[in-house]
Amino acid sequence: MFTLPLSFVFVILVGVSLFFFYFSKKSIVQKSAQIGQRSKTLSTYYGQNAFLWSFIPSCLILILISLAGPNYVDQIFFARVQELNPKFNDSFISLILSKVINVANGKIGTDDQKILTLANEYKIATEKLYFYRGLVVILCASMLGLLVSYLQKPKTNARDKVETFIINLFFISAVIAILTTASIILSLLFEALKFFNLYNFFEFLFGLHWAPNVAIRTDQVASDGSFGMIPVLAGTLLVSFIAMCVAIPVGLYSAIYLAEFAAPKIRDYIKPTLEILAGIPTVVYGYFAALTAAPFFRDVGGSIGLSVSSESALAAGAVMGIMIIPFISSLSDDVIRAVPQSLRDGSMGLGATKAETIYRVILPAALPGLVGAVLLAVSRAIGETMIVVMAAGLSAKLTANPLDSVTTVTVQIVSLLTGDTEFDDIKTLSAFGLGLALFFFTLILNVIALTVSRRLSERYE
């Protein structure tokens, strides 16, 4: 039996659908000629209608089978392997199954006769699946195309039908976007709930001690682990605060310069440059923080008699601030330029200087938007991971000293979830608790930011 790969089926599908496009278009012209009546809309809409009906549902079926089919085959063969020896446990069966699959795909060879047979059957089953996939899709496309072409009469309003079809398509896309977001949140929520089953919610929320060291082996003597998130959250807030101390003044002032003082020529260069800065991968900033900024702060601190730890909140925060500067300056620049020119004229016309105009009229008028920009930047800082992973440290200390090393929520999540972990372990699950807390924190900030900045646009309508 020959195989029908995905790309091949897709090309045929497109061909069939295109065929029905032209077929419907032609046939509607003929039909209307026969009854001597003009078709209700342009003939191309009848073609489009037939194309959409033949293409979209079949395409969805194709995607569905391609996603679910192999899984289904695997499940069947899982049962087959189990039949071979009922005493095997699940993970061992999975191991054998993956061997079977690899043999079937010709990636490895084997001498084991049983596996060879299974692999052969697996290969045949897969080919069968592909064959039926192709058959079903092409048949579906042809039948639907034929049906729609047949049903279309000159008095059918094909234009409306196409319109409805496309609107529904948009709607479905929107629903998919929302559903995926919702499912991400739900999975986070469920994992977090598992954690709160094992650990008291309020102790997590208000606990002052974070030490997720659970015994690795059951016979090991270790503490049960303590999961109070306050020190971790405090670390996040400290680093974010330092970042904002860097980013807000620099970002805001450069935005004011760009919006109010820079000649258009200079603006044309500076603004894209700033936006390129925003495109630098955060891991690069992380390197910079760990290899340049941290040693620099340590040396400077050392030379004036301050002890700066080599992983300091200051280094991580300062570099994170640099990362956020373009974000703030670009948003603020837009906000400041949205303040109507008439307000500037009004102020200048009263004999105010440019600086007075900026401080007393433009910034107050732009304030809601600026607050929105800053809050968005804060929520970015809180969620930022790479820089702090590389430069902030791991020890959960409840400190306000920027020269000390701190840990953040994101750093803890990374360190809890990397390496050898078990999925029902309290230590692993606590990462989801942290994730949920982080999610709510940034969600609230974003909601405030959006509400506040919406005010600005309302005011000038």
Place this chain on the structure above:
Amino acid sequence: MKKDGDTMKQKLIAENVDVFYGEKQAINNISLGINENTITALIGPSGCGKSTFLRCLNRMNDVIDTCKISGKILMDNTDIYGTEVDPVELRAKVGMVFQKPNPFPKSIFENIAYGPRIHGLASNNSELKDIVLSSLEKAGLIDEVKDRLDDQATGLSGGQQQRICIARAIAVSPEVILMDEPCSALDPIATAKIEELMNELSQSYTIVIVTHSMQQAARVSKKTAFFHLGDLIEYNDTDKIFTQPENEKTQDYITGRFG
């Protein structure tokens, strides 16, 4: 009438003023004198340079990078483009009211108090309040807003907003008030109120108004200047311009044949 005008003191005198926006000349060699404590109207078709000329009188054109001005504009016999004149101080003496009402997004009180505050005209809060109240009084707005001085000025009606802008200009005690189509965004009743206000103000302020409404120019102004394509075509007493214009173009414009 004419005699009266000639003997009056001239507050502002423009001598051979040219204005360029980049390469493009917007004002061609204009000379004209503006009498003290009178209303002078600038009329002419769209794009003829009325706003440009008006903005020269308080150096608002300085704000535009491409704008270059030559010639002299004397105010009380000093050239306002002279090196010793600070444009910021000049604008406090020559206030401006714009076409679209542009109150600041602040309270009514803060709007009026804005100018006095930046120029330090009041030494304490009660003085500031006096200035605000008397400016609102002069702008004929006091009865409408005295109970809600802390409300946002942007929440007022268009006509009230425009009078707030006038009050705001008055509050810095200017000598000249420039108005660029102050009524074009307003309905007839609000317009009538502003015209009445201008009449009262003209006793103590020199007012220059740009308008597209011939009737308005005729109603409020003593002298009228007709601009066309950057040239000053005719400048005379308003009565004269509207009854027996000397220039054919003026005649065509005021009878509505072009523009």
